[in-house]
Amino acid sequence: MESTNWIDNIERSGKQATEDELFTILIPTWNNLPYLKKCVESILTHSAYSHQLIVIVNEGTDGSAEWAKNQKNLDWVISPHNLGICFGLNAARRLIRTEYVMYMNDDMYVLPGWDQILKEEMVLIGHKSFMLSSTLIEPNDTGNPCVVVSNYGDTLESFEEDRLMREFQLIDKVDWAGSTWPPNVMHLDVWDLVGGMSIEFSPGMYSDPDLSRKLYQAGVRHFKGLGKSRVYHFGSKSTGRRKVNRGRDTFILKWGITPRLFSREYIYRGEPWSNPAPDDFSQSISHMSRLKLIWAAIQKNLK
Numbered sequence: 001m002e003s004t005n006w007i008d009n010i011e012r013s014g015k016q017a018t019e020d021e022l023f024t025i026l027i028p029t030w031n032n033l034p035y036l037k038k039c040v041e042s043i044l045t046h047s048a049y050s051h052q053l054i055v056i057v058n059e060g061t062d063g064s065a066e067w068a069k070n071q072k073n074l075d076w077v078i079s080p081h082n083l084g085i086c087f088g089l090n091a092a093r094r095l096i097r098t099e100y101v102m103y104m105n106d107d108m109y110v111l112p113g114w115d116q117i118l119k120e121e122m123v124l125i126g127h128k129s130f131m132l133s134s135t136l137i138e139p140n141d142t143g144n145p146c147v148v149v150s151n152y153g154d155t156l157e158s159f160e161e162d163r164l165m166r167e168f169q170l171i172d173k174v175d176w177a178g179s180t181w182p183p184n185v186m187h188l189d190v191w192d193l194v195g196g197m198s199i200e201f202s203p204g205m206y207s208d209p210d211l212s213r214k215l216y217q218a219g220v221r222h223f224k225g226l227g228k229s230r231v232y233h234f235g236s237k238s239t240g241r242r243k244v245n246r247g248r249d250t251f252i253l254k255w256g257i258t259p260r261l262f263s264r265e266y267i268y269r270g271e272p273w274s275n276p277a278p279d280d281f282s283q284s285i286s287h288m289s290r291l292k293l294i295w296a297a298i299q300k301n302l303k
Contacts, residue, residue: 027106033064039108039109100187150167156234
């Protein structure tokens with residue numbers, strides 16, 4: 001009889017490393033096989049270094065579970081249930097075999113030099129206390145100051161891959177402050193120190209700024225996006241298919257501030273990079289204001 005517990009039904013497979021690997025790249029996927037294939041293909045084709053790839057398959061009813069099992073260059077976690085981002089990434093922990101862990105969405109396409117630029121930055125930093133992000137190129141303007149808006153297609157069918165390959169290096173983007181969302185990379189010791197992803201944000205909305213906030217709490221101040229490390233992002237091909245969690249309210253209840261205030265006032269999201277974030281802004285919002293925010297979030301979630 002099949003158990004109804006998620007943990008009893010999760011399968012894992014980790015292969016022996018055959019060469020030096022730089023990052024362990026965690027790629028959660030939910031019945032999104034064509035985009036997953038394209039994502040993995042881009043990593044294998046355009047990376048300067050070898051990386052461990054762990055695909056976290058949720059449900060896999062589109063053939064993605066069988067596909068992952070048949071790939072000699074992939075490790076995998078497979079669940080017949082949709083674990084979401086938080087449980088899914090945490091479920092991959094014991095398969096990780098490199099010093100650096102990266103989270104990447106399955107609808108992303110890495111561009112040549114993306115990992116070499118991250119590696120060079122890590123050497124310059126010279127310590128483990130950082131979170132770095134690549135810069136996303138997206139087809140639609142969502143108001144995100146960290147993203148380059150340039151339309152090379154928002155589906156695989158409309159994807160202008162050849163034109164993107166010709167033009168991506170011509171796009172101007174300076175390094176920016178406020179790394180939170182994928183693709184992001186950190187040292188495994190930092191990931192373990194803060195306990196990976198926070199499951200109270202399951203299935204995943206606002207788990208990205210929460211992870212950065214946990215790192216900030218642990219003393220990390222180097223939240224940097226690299227303008228020349230480029231990744232094309234088709235844009236939310238999975239999250240739009242299911243009911244999402246009230247992550248903003250959870251963040252307020254947990255930290256006593258809004259995600260926007262944290263991103264703007266603590267880690268300066270979207271501003272040109274100059275220096276690591278300041279040591280402490282715990283008093284940047286009054287105690288009474290915190291209580292009002294928390295009370296409003298409680299009332300909303302009681303409705």
